[in-house]
Amino acid sequence: MTATATGKRAQTKDRNRQALLDAAREVFTEMGFGAASIRDIVRRTDLASGTFYNYFPDKQSIFRAVLEERTTVLRARLREVRAQTGTVEDVTHAGFDAYFRFIAEDRPMFEMLRRNAGTVRTLFDTPSRELGVLELLDDLRALVARGLLSPALDLEALSAAINGVGFELAIRMSESDEPDVERMARFASELFLGGIERLSAGA
Secondary structure, eight states, X not given: OOHHHHHHHHHHHHXXXXXXXXXXXXXXXXXXTTTOOHHHHHHTSSSOGGGGGGTXXXXXXXXXXXXXXXXXXXXXXXXXXXXXXXXXXXXXXHHHHHHHHHHHHOHHHHHHHHHTHHHHHHHOOOHHHHHHHHHHHHXXXXXXXXXXXXXXXXXXXXXXXXXXXXXXXXXXXXXXXSOOHHHHHHHHHHHHHHHHHHHHHHO
């Protein structure tokens, strides 16, 4: 097989996979994870029914892949925002604000969260989410190195807590027709800043 043929085959595979992901997001949003079937997803594409299994083994895997696709973009946004801020207060508020704003403005993702909150809680154990926790941990360690955060804090616990609270509040926010991003970001950041201050004082 020539390099050109190999390249075209790879492009076709990428297109097919993306078509399935786009179709899955639509189906899960409209029908909900429980009611949706693999057949419903494939029908939204021009692919043969058996093609699905060349890319995903089951319905759960494509649901996770849809979440993973958007979470990867979100992670990059968060790292960029945190890198541009200075104090712990700035980092905390800017991070939550960027997180909630991304979800509120990404309407396809927002509507999918709204329709599938319970399933997202159950299945959202994607590698990208775990990487997000580790990346936040790295950024917290950078704040410690700059003398802006107490080295006595349990940074691993803090990173996991921030990620978990952000996720749960995002799910709650998706239940509203008019999500108040600023209010949610202020609540989350003040919650953690108060906790950080108290833990630092007692260290």
